[in-house]
Amino acid sequence: MFDVAIIGAGVTGSAVARELSKYDVKVCILESENDVATGASRANSAIVHAGYDCVPDTMMAKLNVLGAKKMKQLCFELDVPYKNIGSLVLAFNEDEKKVLEELLIRAERNNVPDVRILNQRDSHIVEPNINKDIIASLYAKNASITSPYELNIALAENAVINGVEIILDFKVDKITKTDESFKLCAKDRCIDAKYVVNAAGLYADEISKLCNAGDFTIVPRKGEYMMMDRQESKKLHTVLFQAPSKMGKGVLVAPTVEETIFAGPTALDMADKEDTSTTLEGLEYLKKMSVKSVPSLNLGNVITQFAGIRAVLKEKHDFLIEESKQVKGFVQAAGICSPGLSASPAMGQEVVGILKDAGLELKINDNFNPIRRKYKSFREMTDSERSKAIIENPLNGKIICRCETVTEAEVVAAIHAPVPAVTIDAIKRRTRAGMGRCQGGFCMPRVMEIISRETGMNMGEILKASYGSNIILPNRKGVE
Ligand SMILES: Cc1cc2nc3c(=O)[nH]c(=O)nc-3n(C[C@H](O)[C@H](O)[C@H](O)COP(=O)(O)OP(=O)(O)OC[C@H]3O[C@@H](n4cnc5c(N)ncnc54)[C@H](O)[C@@H]3O)c2cc1C
DSSP states (O other): OEEEEEEOOSHHHHHHHHHHTTBSOOEEEEOSSSSSSOSTTTSSOOEEOOSTTSOTTSHHHHHHHHHHHHHHHHHHHHTOOEEEOOEEEEEOSHHHHHHHHHHHHHHHHTTOOSEEEEEHHHHHHHOTTSOTTOOEEEEETTOEEEOHHHHHHHHHHHHHHTTOEEEOSOOOOEEEEOSSOEEEEOSSOEEEEEEEEEOOGGGHHHHHHHTTSOOOOEEEEEEEEEEEOGGGGGGOOSEEEEOOBTTBSOOEEEEOTTSOEEEEOOOEEOSOTTOOOOOHHHHHHHHHHHHHHOTTOOGGGEEEEEEEEEEEESSSSSOEEEEOSSSTTEEEEEOOOTTHHHHHHHHHHHHHHHHHHTTOOOOBOTTOOOOOOOOOOGGGOOHHHHHHHHHHOGGGGOEEETTTTEEHHHHHHHHTSSSOOOSHHHHHHHHOTTOSTTTTTTTHHHHHHHHHHHHOOOGGGOBSSSTTOBSSOTTSTTOO
């Protein structure tokens, strides 16, 4: 019997798990996919928002501001990239300038420090390549960037190191409540837990209905992106937003922690929760909006497109984080759309506080270790570190991904990490193999061979990402 079962291994579920691992409780995360960080936490804008645009007195505002304050320390503990680069919201006319003034008032009400309106000249001093036609901008010094999937993976790994069990391939499809506990079942197995945390992202509404814990609706809102390679990196140093609308924060252009540049997201409400396709219209729109912010961008350097889906709560514009009013011991962490990444460092404490109020006994885990270190990437080493690394492990001398300088040693380390990576995309999220200009054209077969060698899977079994994404048809001649 687990004390707590968390449904969903996104950044929310993983942050809650890591927080619970500070206590002497038996915790599991149940995840329907074959890896952590496959939902919204995989594909988003990667911005640690300062917190000026949340509606005051909401859970969103509270957790965004607190989470942003804690993010730097958390990233340090977990060895996750974090850069404080500031953000500008650009105003191209008087109406948009009024929006900046409203955002400034919200910043004051949300207690967000270091936010101010800049005139045209000062905006260009902060970011010289922005459009000359802007008339003002809202500058938030504390806005930062991170790597969302790395944060998710690191939270999950640290939780595992501290005793949490992650059960992958477990799609919860039945929940039964008895007086004392919950029985959570997938197609082929069940587990028991005294408390449940619903962090199932897009499917949180369906999970809630499985045990009549509350009736709400999650609307999937797709956001498409385009990614440019490092050749554009000198053109941008801060996060650039345009004035927000009721659909979201608007299209941004921003550097990533890896010094590529990306633009997005679009915002389109959909019926299909799984549709992460990208479209020509989306790309055309992003091209138009990104050169509006930075006219000198060379769109010939776009290397890929991708999309993420926000889990938007239909009933109110806020996160739903509370113990179910209908079912004792069932805690909702639902409707975690943007700024859920920024809020994640505060999410764990919030949910654990609710579990405590619901009766969960929390004794300190004296062995909790907050530190997690990832396998050092060859790309980031000095020449002398590289020589030493190759002597220590010759696999450090074998380059698997040429675009991103990823070695065989890094791929092997990812496969044997506390949350093992055994798909092409899982390796990509941990090492960057396949994220460069050739988008995996060179490294994918090599990564497959290493996965096969290290795990014993045959080549036909290896998946790109989710189920059914086999790269080689198993019945082809020459493939077992
Ligand atoms: C386009 C876009 C841009 C964004 N930009 C930002 C940003 O810049 N800054 C920011 O702060 N936030 C941003 N966000 C929001 C942020 O990405 C989310 O708030 C956060 O990732 C939500 O994490 P989560 O763990 O709640 O959900 P998810 O990451 O979606 O995780 C939910 C998990 O539950 C699993 N699951 C679902 N059903 C079941 C089941 N039946 N059984 C078991 N497991 C199940 C899923 O497989 C998934 O792994 C953005 C989001 C999007 C989509």
